[in-house]
Amino acid sequence: MELDELKQKWAEHDRKLDTSIRLNRQVVRELYTGRARSALVRLAAIIGLGSVTTLAVIMWLGRFVYDHRTMPRFVLPAAALDVLAIAALATAIRQIALALQTDYGQPVATIQRRLEKLRMARIRYVEAILIASPLLWIPMFIVAMEAIWGIDVYATFDLKWLVGNVLFGLAFIPVGIWLARRYGRKIEGSLAGYNLQAASEFIATLADFERE
């Protein structure tokens, strides 16, 4: 059967749908009033809470840096952590803003590419956190010991111990990369239902689709 014949059959099917389908007005109303809105409020609250927590960490680290401004051995790790926290917050806010600004009323190829790039950015963000994590624990340890118990890690542990841990962290990066590839994509993938390879393949499919 030719597509043009099918188009006629489709038009008949379309006419029958006029009488056979009914839109449930009550369900539609519920979708854009109370319950759907509260789902949005919950989502916004979760995002907001995460951002507020990160902001609190940034401020706390800023205060720590200020209080220890004459002690570079504490300022350096705390400032490094603060910069990372600021970068993480800025990235999260940017991603949320981009997601909220996405106008679904734009052409399909444009929006699908934008959404796919957003997903790839989110996957890479999770990966970067996992990769950096082995290196972060030493500055965290130094700052936390000083801030909570007033213990100077540099004085308590010898230099070899610190250097050894930094080297261990560096050596652990390949493991971090492996973990990120294996689990980072799975974590993000399970949240969004995507993985990086599928996302890049779909971008290639889109490019192919747009090509004449």
Add this chain to the structure above:
Amino acid sequence: MNVAEIQESFQKLLEEHRKILYKICHCYCRNPDDRDDLAQEIVVQLWRSFQSYDGRCRFSTWMYRVALNVAISFYRRERVRTEHIITAEEPLLAIADETPTQPDEIRLLYQAIERLDPLNKALILLYLDGNSYAEIGEVLGITQTNVATKIGRLKETLRREFGAATRG
């Protein structure tokens, strides 16, 4: 317009174009529960985007864009089961049982569309719904020439599919 008037106008337009919702959900989901989830997601996104609808294009063109964008994203979530946005006693689209009366050609056509990738699904659906090449291009963001080329290829694909189905 106040909120109540906007809601009323939205309801009216959605009612008039409910067939688009039905057909997109049928083309992108085999499972009836998934269809209802998708229909709910589409309606929520249509409502959220409704304020940005400026009337420069026809409502149906705008609705196809929003609904297809949501459907493609939904379809590509690797069949991860999504939660109902609301748990309604009745489905969003109440349909008279059409299976026994649905012609074989339409059933086969839905099955053939189901096998296409999400972008070609959109293309064929827009074509079958009687949209011009210019309108299809406007919804999908591709040129008219490109639409014509792809429709030509899809005709071939569907001819083969239907040939195999009727022989089988």
